[in-house]
Amino acid sequence: MSEIRKDIVTGEWTIIAVERGKRPHDFKKNQAYGTQKDCPFCPGNEHQTPPEVLAYRDVDVNPNEEKWNVRVVPNKYAAVKEKKVVETIRGFYETITGYGVHEVLIDTPLHESTGGQFSTTQIELILKAIKERYMEIAKNEKIKYIQVFKNQGADAGATLQHSHWQIIGVPLLPDKQRHILDGCKRYYQHHQKCVYCEMLRYEQDSTLRIIDKNDLFICFAPYASRFCYETWIMPKQHLFDYGHLSEQHITSLAQIIKRLLVRYEKVFDDISYNICFMGSPQENMIDKYFHWHIQILPRLTNIAGFELSTGCYINPSPPELVAETLRKVDIDEL
DSSP states (O other): OOEEEEOTTTOOEEEEOTGGGGSTTTTOOSOOBOOTTTOTTSTTOGGGSOOOSEEEESSOOOTTSSOEEEEEEEOTTOSOOBSSOOEEEETTEEEEEOBOEEEEEEOOSOTTOOGGGSOHHHHHHHHHHHHHHHHHHHTOTTOOEEEEEEEESGGGTOSBSSOEEEEEEESSOOHHHHHHHHHHHHHHHHHSSOHHHHHHHHHHHHOTTEEEEOSSEEEEOOTTOOSTTOEEEEESSOOOOGGGOOHHHHHHHHHHHHHHHHHHHHHOSSOOEEEEEEOOOSOTTHHHHOOOEEEEEEOSSOOOHHHHHHSOOOOOSOHHHHHHHHHTSOOTTO
């Protein structure tokens, strides 16, 4: 049984996920395991996953069969899956049962395909599937926060080579998201403006850290980047929730994601990275001061003792240089 335990000093929550300790090769390092023959995410092996909750197909076949383009299934080794939210006090420790939703979105039927090799149409399908599942999970009033993310490569935490995303809904607001929201709220209270909208305005005026843009989105290297070659993608329009993106937004977002991943894969031969949707919880007034966006965090260097002990990152790559390097990548053929 999984539990969510609270650190009595910092207030941070940790998921103690017993089920995930049962994964094959769970503690092997620097290797995303799995061949096409035994990969549970490959077509023909649908029986190796729990029954799908969503799939997009071009042909009319039964659920849990082949011929899919994107497929979503419950995570077989879920971090959270308990049926009830129960808060308990053990001595002076606070615990919540590991209630939640944990799903896997298999974003391609091709075992060795990477994001930069996906067509823009395929990325658009992925984003539509994420939105559909996000909105369905958000209907659950017990779920307070939904995290959408992708671990690409072993150094980014992927335990399977086959490309996929994960969606986790939990019954609380994680400490980092609370910290971000508090900062957004403080800025709004002082200036009556969204801090991210102001950030976009400044970056567009400066242009130093802008990598790419289209009618609806901007891609840039953030001023205080924590990771080497970290980038953010943000809608130009003030949108606080992924579920509010229109079809036009999703098409435009797919285009800018495709171009960015191609840039990464042309600059680096084999790159691991995390893609994190920075979402919004259900909270009063949040539509005024929070701005939904995506953070792409390459894992080119290791997080070491200083970062882990202080929360202060050491980044050897100035974001201005990162933006210049990625901007120069030839993607005219896209």
